Amino acid sequence: MKEKSNLTLFMEQLIRSLKEEERFSTAHIYQSTLNAFMLFCKTDTIRFNQMERSYLKQFENHMRNKGCTWNTVSTYMRTLRSIYNKAVDDGLTEEKPRLFRHVYTGVKANTKRALDAKDMSKLLSASLPRPLPQSMEESRAWITLMFLLRGMPFVDLAHLRKTDLQDSVISYRRHKTGTLLTVEIPPAAMNLIKRYQNTDSNSPYLLPILSGNRKSEEEYAEYQHALRKLNYDLKQLAVYCGIKLNVSSYTSRHTWATLAKYCHFSEQLICDALGHSSTKVTETYLKSFKNDELDKANKVIINHINISI
CATH class of the missing domain: 1.10.150 (DNA polymerase; domain 1)
Structure with a gap:
């Protein structure tokens, strides 16, 4: 051809x-x-x-x-x-059977992304010998919210809209899949939301992570910048807290999943995030449970670590 x-x-x-x-x-x-x-x-x-x-x-x-x-x-x-x-x-080239047979196309889950309860508690709320820079303090608030809101990914936290918040509940669609999730807001998370809530009346977003006044492609670049900043701050925060493991935006999600396992929740509610070949942690195993069951599980997991906010 x-x-x-x-x-x-x-x-x-x-x-x-x-x-x-x-x-x-x-x-x-x-x-x-x-x-x-x-x-x-x-x-x-x-x-x-x-x-x-x-x-x-x-x-x-x-x-x-x-x-x-x-x-x-x-x-x-x-x-x-x-x-x-x-x-x-599309008929642009001939098919060559098993062309990619001898190159790697799998996913290696060989990086530990979860912290134990003690380190997670230190990361989120431990008192430190000196005040954190404002930027790092904000990043600490974001990862804390991500953990408290059932391991919410940063992309979803950044894109939460003001209209997603109704009383003590957040309802939002996953940025990646479009799946609708409803989360009861724990008191500690509500305290942080009230502290950092976006005051810009022109922005649709609940939190001041994205400006809300950029075009779509510019907003994607703005989000990527915010993600890089978060990961940089979290690495510095881990050093401040004496945590030797790598900390990133994935940490809250994987730690939430791992603690759920240690709290003996069923495999139907949560799979072993570290042993799975995908970084998808929640939607395949949470979808069959009612919101009240998920919120109860979230309370147990939060109580497993000491958070003072």
Whole structure:
């Protein structure tokens, strides 16, 4: 079959379409994959017929030699596989069976992202010998809220709308899946919300993490900046608190899941976040439970650590 296009142009077209659909996170992954592959190929014009098993294996070795983790390798390979399959479906290239058979496309859950109850308590509320910088104090508030609100991801916390808060309940849709979740707000979380609640009448957001006055792509960039800032602050906060393990935006979610396991909640309510091959922690195993059951579980988990706010 004669090549009708090349991989570079096809990926650029897909990236434009993703941005038009406001799927900026996926567009970012596609762009990062394309950049890495062009750097390896030493050209900005990559043709589909370069996609051979041996060449993909060389790309994998190249990334590992540059210090990329296996999960980064997997992200790039799975992205290339998805794009290749789309190209085959569109008749742009011939199908090569099991093209990605010998490169890594799995997920390694080999990084401990959860803290024990003692360290989590220190991270969220331990008294420190000197005051924290304001930026770090805010980041501490965000990770505390994420933990108290049933391991809420940072992307969902940042995008909570003022209208999502009704009395002592937050109802919101997961940014990633669109799943509707309703969470009873624990008193400690309500104290933080009242302390940090957005006072900008022009912003739709409950918390002052995002400005709320940017266009979609600019807002995605603003969120990425906020996420990097949070992760930087949390690493510094861990040092302040004498915590030796790595702390990031994932910590609250994984710690919530792990403590739920230690509190002997059923596997139907929560799966072992560390042993699962995916970073999805809650929606596959929480969806069959009623909100009051989930809120009761949340209270038990919160009581498992000492938080003074």
